[in-house]
Amino acid sequence: MSKLGLIAGNGRFPFLLLDAARAHGLTVVVAAIKEETDQEINARATADPDIHVHWLSLGELSKLIETFQAEGVSRAVMAGQVKHKQIFSSIRPDWRLAKLLLNLRTRSTDVLLGAVAKVLGDEGIELISSTQFLEPLLAKPGVLTRRTPDEQEQKDIAYGRTVARAIAGYDLGQTVVIAAQACVAVEAMEGTDATIERAGALFRTLDAEDAVRTDGQQDTTLRRALTVVKVAKPNQDMRFDVPVIGVRTIQTMKSAGATCLAIEVARTLIFDPDGVVAAADEAGIAIIADPA
Structure with a gap:
């Protein structure tokens, strides 16, 4: 054998x-x-x-x-x-x-x-x-969930892909978190989940600051929703460091207040695809897989 x-x-x-x-x-x-x-x-x-x-x-x-x-x-x-x-x-x-x-x-x-x-x-x-x-676990093209990314999320995805591909080209990380076309967090050594958690913590801090304002006005500079964009590196060596998402990714996004996930077709592995989609649908999270 x-x-x-x-x-x-x-x-x-x-x-x-x-x-x-x-x-x-x-x-x-x-x-x-x-x-x-x-x-x-x-x-x-x-x-x-x-x-x-x-x-x-x-x-x-x-x-x-x-x-x-x-x-x-x-x-x-x-x-x-x-x-x-x-x-x-x-x-x-x-x-x-x-x-x-x-x-x-x-x-x-x-x-x-x-x-x-x-x-x-x-x-x-x-x-x-x-x-x-x-190979059956590689992401297929299109929207994978019941909900399609809305107009704001589509803009965040487009901007996020530009940023993510730039940092991936320097081998820094493969994930960015975006809100209102502003970069909230960039992955480095801590990994994808920790990056998403950091972005969520930052927005919880902003929410807390808004809650104690005395003028009755809420700062709406950034929409309180996060879009996670994960890409492969420009010359991704599929022998190692392959982009991966799983149910835990969705759970982390839900806790952080993220509403959309964008990944790359045929260059991202989805562990337990049915479980990922079910968890995302339950949380109202949109997942889309686009070509590199």
């Missing part, structure tokens, strides 16, 4: 990939990252002899290579987020990762993961795109 290596980060992404690979009849060798991967992966391995789990630290690049080579893995995928801020944490890199980091011109996501992919390739392990197994 052919083997696939799975470098598993956090969240549900690794489990979706694991299920898809097993459905293709592949034995899956999981490199579970101690700082990130859900312990549930052990239960999956206990229940299925064709899932082999090896735990390693985020800094152990040599151990990752040795594990895959010992298992006979020649193809691997990355699935699940590894928080970018971990680069600056107390995790100690092994000699191979330390050498890689020392030679990087920057430590942006694309540069770092691209360098890791090259090291793996040099060792006979080809890093492939997870979308090869999850």
Whole structure:
């Protein structure tokens, strides 16, 4: 039986990939990252002899290579987020990762993961795109929800795409939050959900300030509704850092007061599409997928 290596980060992404690979009849060798991967992966391995789990630290690049080579893995995928801020944490890199980091011109996501992919390739392990197994989850074109974005949201989407593509081109993040064609929040290391939460917190502060005004007038400079725009990078490497949304994204938007989500067709993975649409419809959130 052919083997696939799975470098598993956090969240549900690794489990979706694991299920898809097993459905293709592949034995899956999981490199579970101690700082990130859900312990549930052990239960999956206990229940299925064709899932082999090896735990390693985020800094152990040599151990990752040795594990895959010992298992006979020649193809691997990355699935699940590894928080970018971990680069600056107390995790100690092994000699191979330390050498890689020392030679990087920057430590942006694309540069770092691209360098890791090259090291793996040099060792006979080809890093492939997870979308090869999850193509049905890629966003289809059009409005995905009952509600269509209104005129104001359409304007925010158009402006947000311009801003989001600009920051994505610098490998800073892939998400912006817009209101009344003004940029409220830009994603950096904190991730999409934290960016949306920050935007919601800012608007709650504005609402609180309005509540204590003494002149009876409310400041309506910004409409109290947020539009979230998520894009792929201009030269998105689908082997890693693929844009992803899920039910949690919708829940975070609802809590923040966001009413619209714009994503890119065929370059955004939607985990649990039915659940996402149901949650969005219940919250009155519009979701639209447009071409890149």
